[in-house]
Amino acid sequence: LRMVSRATILLMISQIIFLLSGFLINSGLARLLQPIDYGTFGLIMSILVIVELFVITGIPEAIQKYGGENPEAMSKLISKTLPWQIAYAVAVFGAFWLIAPVISKIFGDSNLTFYLRIAGIDIVIYGLYKYFLGVQNGLHRFVHYTILGITYSLSKLAAILGLVWLGFSITGALIGNIIGSILALILALAFSRIAKTDAEPEPQSYLSFVIQNVFYFVGLNLFFSIDLWFVKYYLSGASVGHYVSAGVLAKLTYLLSVALSAVLLPSLARTIRLQQETRTRDLIKDSLRYLLIFLIFINTVVIINAKGIINLFFGEEYLTAAPIVSILIVGLSLITMMAVINTIMIAKNQMKACFVMIVSLLILDAALNTILVPRYGLYGAAIATSAIGLMGTVWGGLYILAEFKTLIFSLSTIRLAGVTFFVFLISNLFNHDKIDVIMNAALVGGVYLLLLWLTKEINAVDLRRLKESLGIS
Known part of the structure; x- marks a missing residue:
């Protein structure tokens, strides 16, 4: 009799849905938008992905790694790292907002400033979603982790294509991307109620891990x-x-x-x-x-x-x-x-x-x-x-x-x-x-x-x- 672990099946389903939703978003937008507008959306998202990597591959990866090594100390780890994640995400968003006109000037397209600033709102929300997603993984709550991944993928798919279909074009697609992150974050917060404990996380060089992780993944994705x-x-x-x-x-x-x-x-x-x-x-x-x-x-x-x-x-x-x-x-x-x-x-x-x-x-x-x-x-x-x-x-x-x-x-x-x-x-x-x-x-x-x-x-x-x-x- 074939037995497949529940966690393995769920993780596979989550990854498949993530890939399919991303593909369907692009396929749908290519048909709903003109090639010029579709290209603009693709360009904005390519920039946003790189910027968001600065936020999601640092502290969220650290809490996933070190929290996973000592789940009993997760509540203390959250109290120490969550304020840093929020402050850092807001700082990255602020910097992105300020340099949006510069990016637009480089590409010779003044319309990009407006779109980049809308897209940038997702930096803080998605950064927090990935943080609490890391918490679920660190606590070995793989079912919650998978449900969150599926929720994010499907919410994003429905919101982006729905708003563009209603006639909101590129702006609708970018807002749909934000809505997907908001819905996933709300569910992640509901899943992340953790009983407080006295267990302390082991002293670690978090900064070194965060810096190496961020620059490696940013460089690779470039x-x-x-x-x-x-x-x-x-x-x-x-x-x-x-x-x-x-x-x-x-x-x-x-x-x-x-x-x-x-x-x-x-x-x-x-x-x-x-x-x-x-x-x-x-x-x-x-x-x-x-x-x-x-x-x-x-x-x-x-x-x-x-x-x-x-x-x-x-x-x-x-x-x-x-x-x-x-x-x-x-x-x-x-x-x-x-x-x-x-x-x-x-x-x-x-x-x-x-x-x-x-x-x-x-x-x-x-x-x-x-x-x-x-x-x-x-x-x-x-x-x-x-x-x-x-x-x-x-x-x-x-x-x-x-x-x-x-x-x-x-x-x-x-x-x-x-x-x-x-x-x-x-x-x-x-x-x-x-x-x-x-x-x-x-x-x-x-x-x-x-x-x-x-x-x-x-x-x-x-x-x-x-x-x-x-x-x-």
């Missing part, structure tokens, strides 16, 4: 926004909207791979601490192999069906983004690979090396976009991102080789390349215009998985590991 910012700076009209739609599809590889880093970090940290060198190497090789199988699977399905997927979810007005998706998804997949390699480096206590890599690549990214976007437009932005992803993967791969004496690419990579080549050959036998895009994607994915099984790239051991990771017995 790779997903810089190209769009340069597109807005150099290009105009519907180009921004087209690039936003391409980015939504291309980012799926990263969003769907986040779970691997969450599982990999504690497992690797443990084997490294216990000096289990063989186990560490095997864990790295297996994790990167599974990641590569998954990334190639998503890339193959999307690239072969790019035109149909864009038309299905975004409409005919965005079909010019189809070839951009095919380039950009490769670049963001490489950045995803780099991010997972960074997780390995962090497990080895090499956060400083990660900082050096990220800062160096961000500078190169800006330089490449400066050169390529004016010359090649949207293609230039996608190529710049892909080049940076390749550099980051090679850089990280050299680190893995030097530190763990193992390659990130091996014979398995050659087999995967061969399988992918045959999938593309087989796909050319079909007339994609006459096959439903969903059926076509399922067909391509099925052929890919079948060839992996026939070439023994995946086997019974891999299936057993998948069951174990899902808690299925």
Whole structure:
């Protein structure tokens, strides 16, 4: 009898709903708004996400980590950290409000000031929601944690699309985003009634943890926004909207791979601490192999069906983004690979090396976009991102080789390349215009998985590991 833990099921459902709601928001807005307005919304949200990372990856992550280590002391930990979270979030909001006109001037669009200031209201509300979400996780209340995540996703979906459908355009979408945070925060407050105890949290260097966490995640997420910012700076009209739609599809590889880093970090940290060198190497090789199988699977399905997927979810007005998706998804997949390699480096206590890599690549990214976007437009932005992803993967791969004496690419990579080549050959036998895009994607994915099984790239051991990771017995 198959038994799946309740917590695992709920967390999976929460993550799936989060991804689906985000995708549906973008798909709906692309159809409800004109490409120019959709591009403006995408630009504003890309800026807001980076700013909010300063608020949500610091203290909320600390309370999740240290509160989880000592749940009995959570009430005292809240009394110490909540005032700091509120003050910090308000300060970030104030700074964002003041620099909104500067950002607008940089992009040459005076209308952005109004939208940025409305969007900025979410900084404080979302920051508090993430704080209390961290409290639930720290207390191991995984059911509450999951319910909050689902509430946030669905509230945001309904509020954004509802207000835009009523005719409130970009302003409605931004207010809908705030409403989603407000509703989730109200529920989080209701869940966060904690009995006071005398237990004291252990003395910790919270500031060091917060600073490292904030700058790492801000730096990493900039790779997903810089190209769009340069597109807005150099290009105009519907180009921004087209690039936003391409980015939504291309980012799926990263969003769907986040779970691997969450599982990999504690497992690797443990084997490294216990000096289990063989186990560490095997864990790295297996994790990167599974990641590569998954990334190639998503890339193959999307690239072969790019035109149909864009038309299905975004409409005919965005079909010019189809070839951009095919380039950009490769670049963001490489950045995803780099991010997972960074997780390995962090497990080895090499956060400083990660900082050096990220800062160096961000500078190169800006330089490449400066050169390529004016010359090649949207293609230039996608190529710049892909080049940076390749550099980051090679850089990280050299680190893995030097530190763990193992390659990130091996014979398995050659087999995967061969399988992918045959999938593309087989796909050319079909007339994609006459096959439903969903059926076509399922067909391509099925052929890919079948060839992996026939070439023994995946086997019974891999299936057993998948069951174990899902808690299925």
